Amino acid sequence: MQEPLIKTVDLKKSFGDLTVLDGISVDVYEGEKVVVIGPSGSGKSTFLRCLNLLETPTEGAIFFEGNELTNSSDLEEHRKKMGMVFQHFNLFPHLTVLKNITLAAVEARLAEKKKQKLKITKKEIVAEETERAMKLLARIGLQDKANVYPSTLSGGQKQRIAIVRALAMNPKVMLFDEPTSALDPEMVGEVLSLMKELADEGMTMIVVTHEMRFAREVSTRVLFMDGGKIAAEGPPEEIFGSPKDERLKSFLSKVL
Amino acid sequence: MGINLLNAKTLAERLRSAFVVDNRWLLYFQGLGNTILMSLFAVCIGVVLGVLLAAVIYTTKKTGKLKIPAAICNVYITIIRGTPVVLQLFIMYFIVLVSVKNGIVVGAVTFGLNSAAYVAEVARAGLESVDEGQMEAGRSLGLSYSKTMFKIILPQAFRNIIPALFNEFIALVKETSVAGYVGILDLGKVPGLIQSRTFDYLFPLLFASLLYLVVVYLLTLVEKLIEKQLAKSDKNGGKKIITGGRKKCKNRS
Numbered sequence: 001m002q003e004p005l006i007k008t009v010d011l012k013k014s015f016g017d018l019t020v021l022d023g024i025s026v027d028v029y030e031g032e033k034v035v036v037i038g039p040s041g042s043g044k045s046t047f048l049r050c051l052n053l054l055e056t057p058t059e060g061a062i063f064f065e066g067n068e069l070t071n072s073s074d075l076e077e078h079r080k081k082m083g084m085v086f087q088h089f090n091l092f093p094h095l096t097v098l099k100n101i102t103l104a105a106v107e108a109r110l111a112e113k114k115k116q117k118l119k120i121t122k123k124e125i126v127a128e129e130t131e132r133a134m135k136l137l138a139r140i141g142l143q144d145k146a147n148v149y150p151s152t153l154s155g156g157q158k159q160r161i162a163i164v165r166a167l168a169m170n171p172k173v174m175l176f177d178e179p180t181s182a183l184d185p186e187m188v189g190e191v192l193s194l195m196k197e198l199a200d201e202g203m204t205m206i207v208v209t210h211e212m213r214f215a216r217e218v219s220t221r222v223l224f225m226d227g228g229k230i231a232a233e234g235p236p237e238e239i240f241g242s243p244k245d246e247r248l249k250s251f252l253s254k255v256l
Numbered sequence: 257m258g259i260n261l262l263n264a265k266t267l268a269e270r271l272r273s274a275f276v277v278d279n280r281w282l283l284y285f286q287g288l289g290n291t292i293l294m295s296l297f298a299v300c301i302g303v304v305l306g307v308l309l310a311a312v313i314y315t316t317k318k319t320g321k322l323k324i325p326a327a328i329c330n331v332y333i334t335i336i337r338g339t340p341v342v343l344q345l346f347i348m349y350f351i352v353l354v355s356v357k358n359g360i361v362v363g364a365v366t367f368g369l370n371s372a373a374y375v376a377e378v379a380r381a382g383l384e385s386v387d388e389g390q391m392e393a394g395r396s397l398g399l400s401y402s403k404t405m406f407k408i409i410l411p412q413a414f415r416n417i418i419p420a421l422f423n424e425f426i427a428l429v430k431e432t433s434v435a436g437y438v439g440i441l442d443l444g445k446v447p448g449l450i451q452s453r454t455f456d457y458l459f460p461l462l463f464a465s466l467l468y469l470v471v472v473y474l475l476t477l478v479e480k481l482i483e484k485q486l487a488k489s490d491k492n493g494g495k496k497i498i499t500g501g502r503k504k505c506k507n508r509s
Contacts (some may be wrong), residue, residue, distance in 0.1 A: 050394075052396055052397060054382075054392050054395065074398055076399070077397045077398070079395065079396060079397070079398040080397070080398030082396070083396075084392075084393075084396035084397075086389055086392065086393065088387075088389055090387070090389035090390060090392065090393035092390065092393070092394075092412075093410055094408075094411050094412050094415065095413065103399075103407060104394075104397035104399055107399060107403060107407070108398060165272055165397070166396075166397070169397060169398060
């Protein structure tokens with residue numbers, strides 16, 4: 001049996017007296033598309049944000065490629081391999097679209113160059129990363145936006161660029177935190193179809209979303225969270241087709 | 257007396273004694289040079305130290321690290337903002353830097369250290385005006401805390417605080433006019449110096465004021481220029497511009 005890409009063991013998180021995560025143990029294997037659903041306040045986003053330690057868990061452990069993250073000294077190296085897409089895009093408003101995409105990749109390669117005393121010049125690195133970024137932009141049909149600033153883009157364009165920005169780091173897994181929740185309805189489609197493309201290419205994905213159709217069509221496994229716990233878990237056919245858990249049934253009756 | 261003076265001398269003579277006699281006009285520009293020199297160094301010290309203070313305090317607030325340095329920064333800001341700059345100048349000139357012979361250096365250091373406390377508060381507000389998601393986005397891409405700070409947070413904070421920062425610079429330039437108290441020949445000192453020889457304050461005061469006005473006006477031009485440059489990159493951004501800072505220049509501590 002292969003080792004899970006991400007493994008959490010009895011993950012707990014509380015903010016003061018409020019327990020948000022109450023013991024989450026999940027294994028995510030390479031190539032899986034895990035969709036996390038659940039009512040507001042069930043801890044879905046916190047769970048996702050714990051995976052790359054944007055939130056520090058109160059208890060429990062997170063393993064990424066077999067490395068324990070919570071006391072890792074190499075957290076930045078691991079984070080590079082975990083792309084994250086936010087509800088509010090979080091593009092860098094003071095940088096052009098192109099710079100948004102290349103910034104972290106260039107920095108990472110400059111650090112590597114310094115560490116391993118590589119011969120490559122900064123100029124070459126920038127040129128290579130720019131070329132890669134342009135290819136990524138071409139893929140989403142936004143090459144012509146390379147030199148504009150994010151404030152001139154639509155929500156859908158911003159989110160697709162945010163996805164591309166994460167892809168520029170060549171991540172092993174993509175984490176999506178309600179990527180379509182802040183979008184106007186007519187822009188949800190373009191973002192979901194890009195995500196679907198990624199899924200079809202075999203990208204490992206963990207997606208927190210309210211898009212039940214996406215969950216049903218794309219996911220290989222659905223986690224239903226409630227009250228900081230995983231209340232139900234299974235393939236989408238089972239979760240949506242024949243839900244057993246009472247809370248899941250009542251949740252689905254509200255959202256479907 | 258004033259009327260007597262007017263009667264006794266024509267305006268032309270008063271002008272002559274204020275500027276031409278003994279090449280007095282040189283004094284104004286010497287004073288102006290010293291004022292600019294002190295202000296420039298003070299601004300540099302103030303910005304570098306101020307941003308550093310703000311970054312430490314911000315880091316503590318966000319991450320809980322650097323608690324002791326942050327406490328020291330806060331004490332520093334409290335003391336500097338809580339005492340008059342003239343007394344700070346005396347303390348530096350007569351006690352701390354008593355071995356430094358060059359008054360301009362003492363002035364530059366004093367005003368720089370003073371300005372840092374004000375810049376720190378402005379910069380802190382600027383850092384806090386940057387959306388939290390920016391730090392998260394930077395970190396999630398594998399950038400270190402300091403890289404995210406320098407590449408993502410600070411540039412955005414800077415654009416948000418330009419008006420407040422220039423407010424501080426303007427206040428600082430005029431504030432250096434207290435340097436005359438310890439015998440530094442700055443622009444604020446020149447009218448008194450000339451009056452002591454000519455017994456006529458009118459033109460020296462007017463001209464020195466005019467020179468300050470020109471310097472401050474040039475500063476505001478620079479501000480507008482920077483804002484214009486930054487506006488290009490952010491058509492509908494800059495929503496969270498922070499104004500304020502210290503409004504009055506004199507009589508503040």
